[in-house]
Amino acid sequence: MMVMRHDEAMTVTVRALQADDADVARRLGEEAFGVPVTPPGEPASIDQAGFHWYGSFAGGVLAARMIDREFDSYFGGAAVPTCGIAGVTVAAEFRSRGLLSALFTETLGAAKERGAAVSTLFPTAPAIYRRFGYELISSFDTVQVPTHVLASVPASGAVEVRRAHPADLDAIRTIYDVWAQEQNGPLSRRGISFDDSAADLLDRPDGVSVAVDPAGTVSGFARWSRGQGYGDEASLTVVDLLATSADGYRGLLRTLGSFSSVTARTRIDTSGNDLVRLFVPSAHWEIMHAAPYMLKVLDVCAALDRPCLPGLTADLTFMLAGDFLAGNNGGYVLELANGRTGCSRASTVEAQQPRTFTPAGLAQMYAGAQSSANLRVAGHLSGGDPNQDLVWDAVFGGRQTHIRNFF
Numbered sequence: 001m002m003v004m005r006h007d008e009a010m011t012v013t014v015r016a017l018q019a020d021d022a023d024v025a026r027r028l029g030e031e032a033f034g035v036p037v038t039p040p041g042e043p044a045s046i047d048q049a050g051f052h053w054y055g056s057f058a059g060g061v062l063a064a065r066m067i068d069r070e071f072d073s074y075f076g077g078a079a080v081p082t083c084g085i086a087g088v089t090v091a092a093e094f095r096s097r098g099l100l101s102a103l104f105t106e107t108l109g110a111a112k113e114r115g116a117a118v119s120t121l122f123p124t125a126p127a128i129y130r131r132f133g134y135e136l137i138s139s140f141d142t143v144q145v146p147t148h149v150l151a152s153v154p155a156s157g158a159v160e161v162r163r164a165h166p167a168d169l170d171a172i173r174t175i176y177d178v179w180a181q182e183q184n185g186p187l188s189r190r191g192i193s194f195d196d197s198a199a200d201l202l203d204r205p206d207g208v209s210v211a212v213d214p215a216g217t218v219s220g221f222a223r224w225s226r227g228q229g230y231g232d233e234a235s236l237t238v239v240d241l242l243a244t245s246a247d248g249y250r251g252l253l254r255t256l257g258s259f260s261s262v263t264a265r266t267r268i269d270t271s272g273n274d275l276v277r278l279f280v281p282s283a284h285w286e287i288m289h290a291a292p293y294m295l296k297v298l299d300v301c302a303a304l305d306r307p308c309l310p311g312l313t314a315d316l317t318f319m320l321a322g323d324f325l326a327g328n329n330g331g332y333v334l335e336l337a338n339g340r341t342g343c344s345r346a347s348t349v350e351a352q353q354p355r356t357f358t359p360a361g362l363a364q365m366y367a368g369a370q371s372s373a374n375l376r377v378a379g380h381l382s383g384g385d386p387n388q389d390l391v392w393d394a395v396f397g398g399r400q401t402h403i404r405n406f407f
């Protein structure tokens, strides 16, 4: 527990929430994010798997709260323990008094202790989180395409598309796992925060269709929801669309296109540079909703312990400056050897003007979201030998940045 004196008028206590804080924590959330259309039937609870709630109390009143959600995210081929920040709320009367600073100190400190190496969140406004070292790395978007366009995707005789069975569950999960591991950013969809049962995957949307190649292997899946009504205003919603082959993508898109007489539009949840777009014949790809996604490197050395290109050998030194978590600031050395990246603290970084990242710069480099050249322009990278920039870009680049779960 931490006690902070914010100003002369207000003493604030920050602590993990307890069961009897659940009601007021829910009310605060409803004030911020809106009251649900259907009132919750269950009593308020903070006892959910993988949720760690923290609150700031002023004069005994819950003035602010947030949640650390336990995930793993893939970065650089490694599953990185992640603190997913959610439900950030300051009560209306306590806003603009800087309450978030102590709340973030406590929550991120505890997340780091439980092993989280990065922290991510979906901001309602990025500026709220930049001072804590978060920066935009991707966006979880819903795009709209006229359904008749999907019907015109060239046929692929090589795959059959059929409704998924419970027996397809492992294959579907593996397609996601393999895809996620090859990107930067996606959650693992494994572990404490995810339900592994078939019901979770197969029963919730209206349908899950799978593409099956001539050898009988599942080579793609689409989870879709038919929605209400039919005609010009109706939409088919696709919450997952992934395949392991071009034929898999074509087969699934054509199947979705078969709804063109009843749902004029198809809405697809997507992120980054989605391969799906390579199979859409027309230029239609209208972003209907965008949820920007931010990252902060929480534990620099733990986050950078990951695979690297075998044969690449280098010692790369750098500094982190300006992190809100002051213990993170200072020198580091990144050792690339034997197909692995290791990172340790450097007591001295040799160079008059060492390569120095801001927290935002480190977040973007880590996620492969921006090149060194772009980070220099934005003021998030300075010093070091610019001739070495391409080495850094090679180490951190080569993967697309994605996120396919909202929290």
Ligand SMILES: CC(C)(COP(=O)(O)OP(=O)(O)OC[C@H]1O[C@@H](n2cnc3c(N)ncnc32)[C@H](O)[C@@H]1OP(=O)(O)O)[C@@H](O)C(=O)NCCC(=O)NCCS
Pocket: 032, 033, 087, 088, 089, 090, 091, 094, 095, 096, 097, 098, 099, 100, 101, 122, 123, 124, 125, 126, 127, 128
């Ligand atoms: C967003 C919210 C948590 C901020 O609370 P707060 O008490 O104003 O936060 P703090 O006083 O600690 O920090 C304020 C800083 O956040 C930034 N900020 C706050 N709201 C912002 C907004 N809507 N747009 C841009 N920046 C914003 C400002 O840069 C401000 O910095 P400043 O002090 O230099 O002006 C609060 O307004 C709230 O609960 N809003 C409704 C729910 C919500 O949007 N939560 C965020 C979910 S991701």
